[in-house]
Amino acid sequence: MVFGTLIAAALGIAAPATAVPPVTIAPRGSVEFDMQCMLAGQAAANQVKPPVREQVAGLMMYYFGRVDSAVSGDSAKERLRRVIASLREHNLAPLMPACGQFMTQHGAAMEATRRSLMGGQPIKK
Numbered sequence: 001m002v003f004g005t006l007i008a009a010a011l012g013i014a015a016p017a018t019a020v021p022p023v024t025i026a027p028r029g030s031v032e033f034d035m036q037c038m039l040a041g042q043a044a045a046n047q048v049k050p051p052v053r054e055q056v057a058g059l060m061m062y063y064f065g066r067v068d069s070a071v072s073g074d075s076a077k078e079r080l081r082r083v084i085a086s087l088r089e090h091n092l093a094p095l096m097p098a099c100g101q102f103m104t105q106h107g108a109a110m111e112a113t114r115r116s117l118m119g120g121q122p123i124k125k
Helices: 002-011 031-045 052-070 073-087 095-117
Strands: none
Touching: 031 052, 031 073, 031 095, 052 095
């Protein structure tokens, strides 16, 4: 959660200057949620400076990989079109912490799985 909150704060989107309605966040883990996070990351990348830019790039790549592995072709294009329309004219502030939290939780779960399979031993170089 800290990851997304830091990005939101760096973007200045935690307290928008205008009364823009908040984005409706798609169910976590859905393709639409992954697309929302990927697109919000793309918007954020254009507004931040290093080192936050590198963190945003990592978030974008994570969600791009999830989207790419789930949908393709016309289906991806149509779903992406709908998600883009849903983000327009909305405050993305609630989205970035949700994206960061989801990514962090999944990373921790993957690490726990790796540790359990390797008996807690580190990966050797």
